[in-house]
Amino acid sequence: MASGSRNPIILNPLAKEPWRFLSSADDRARAFHQSMPGYSLTPLVSMPQIAAEVGVGAVHVKYEGDRMGLPSFKILGASWATFCAVASYLKLPLNSSLTVNNLRDVLTGWASSHSQKPTLVAATDGNHGRAVAYMGRILGLPVKVFVPGGLDNDAVQAIVNEGAAVARVRGSYDLTVNLAFNVAKNMLGGILVQDTSFPGYTDVPEWVVEGYDTMLSEIDEQLENQSQPADLIIVPVGVGSLAQAVVTHYRSLGVGTKVLTVEPDTAACLYTNLRGDVAGQKPVPLETTGPTIMAGLDCGTVSLCAWNLLNAAVDACLSVSDHEAHSACGILKTHGVAAGPCGAASLAALLRLGDKEKKDLGLGNTSVVVLLCTEGERQYSVPAAGLATY
Numbered sequence: 001m002a003s004g005s006r007n008p009i010i011l012n013p014l015a016k017e018p019w020r021f022l023s024s025a026d027d028r029a030r031a032f033h034q035s036m037p038g039y040s041l042t043p044l045v046s047m048p049q050i051a052a053e054v055g056v057g058a059v060h061v062k063y064e065g066d067r068m069g070l071p072s073f074k075i076l077g078a079s080w081a082t083f084c085a086v087a088s089y090l091k092l093p094l095n096s097s098l099t100v101n102n103l104r105d106v107l108t109g110w111a112s113s114h115s116q117k118p119t120l121v122a123a124t125d126g127n128h129g130r131a132v133a134y135m136g137r138i139l140g141l142p143v144k145v146f147v148p149g150g151l152d153n154d155a156v157q158a159i160v161n162e163g164a165a166v167a168r169v170r171g172s173y174d175l176t177v178n179l180a181f182n183v184a185k186n187m188l189g190g191i192l193v194q195d196t197s198f199p200g201y202t203d204v205p206e207w208v209v210e211g212y213d214t215m216l217s218e219i220d221e222q223l224e225n226q227s228q229p230a231d232l233i234i235v236p237v238g239v240g241s242l243a244q245a246v247v248t249h250y251r252s253l254g255v256g257t258k259v260l261t262v263e264p265d266t267a268a269c270l271y272t273n274l275r276g277d278v279a280g281q282k283p284v285p286l287e288t289t290g291p292t293i294m295a296g297l298d299c300g301t302v303s304l305c306a307w308n309l310l311n312a313a314v315d316a317c318l319s320v321s322d323h324e325a326h327s328a329c330g331i332l333k334t335h336g337v338a339a340g341p342c343g344a345a346s347l348a349a350l351l352r353l354g355d356k357e358k359k360d361l362g363l364g365n366t367s368v369v370v371l372l373c374t375e376g377e378r379q380y381s382v383p384a385a386g387l388a389t390y
Contacts (some may be wrong), residue, residue, distance in 0.1 A: 009357050015315045029080045030214045038068040044222040053058045057366040065376025068174030077356035078131035080211030118189035123180035125296045126155040132164035132193045146180045196239035196303040212245035230257045231367040234346040237261045238299040247313045261317040262349035264292040268319040283307040293322045293341040293380040322383035324348040338377035346371035
């Protein structure tokens, strides 16, 4: 239930414009994913009890807690971006004849006439870095991953277990990204595979966004089998690349699906910029006030490419507290979905909507809502009861 003491939901007036986004994306990323080991559709779980409590026709959870053996959707973007970045480094065409297996073979031959293989570099709050490390292992490439100093040891060990070297950084996620960028730039054969864009670095993040589209195409097919198109998609936001993919996908289809974003109260960078409380040219970095159990969303700067689209096309955004995300984890678990706090944030956002907010978003008793559950269950420190800290 919404409360007047909370950050109110922001409705974006620009999103009312009925324009369509002319996407240049094709199906190469999904075909690539389908060729990868362990690919299968992740489940779209129906939640009729939650739908009845909220007062909508259906609530579905797109569960990304086991995607190709990894506990997050991040492998979709990291795999396609790594594939494209390495192929571009080797000056290979990105066509249907190029697969992971023959790219690995090309790299083996290339290494025989060069002093060293290229090195994949990434900054991460956990899942993205693990996914890049996974791709490095598949391709036989060294990987260097930078993590904020506060990242928990289990997340770091998961990256190490994929074969990557990990360096802790004394500072925020944004500082960690900046360091990774500079290290890759000054390293012989360094290839930065990052899921956020900034001036001078846009190609790889755009490939990340293309990779995320596989999840959305799956949702369309799964809903089509039920003859139930989505009226609202709720997407967690860190740097905003997944939200960029969601808006790009549905604006390209022109089906009228609305997009609601959710962030931690302590790291609401998209919310703050859309609200317009910050001065200067947008997007303006936000000094996060964490830590938050939604570690993968603990980001202070919106990806530049994401902002350019979300600013004009995301329908609404809000933020939730750690306690709300924790509570949502518990609710999902009682319905058979084992989610981490980032993944449960979308349910927390839905439960925050009052009658007015639901009406503003066009939700009624026949509406279909899809929650993107972006990560599987993981360990975290249970927060004290409370609401906003932002």
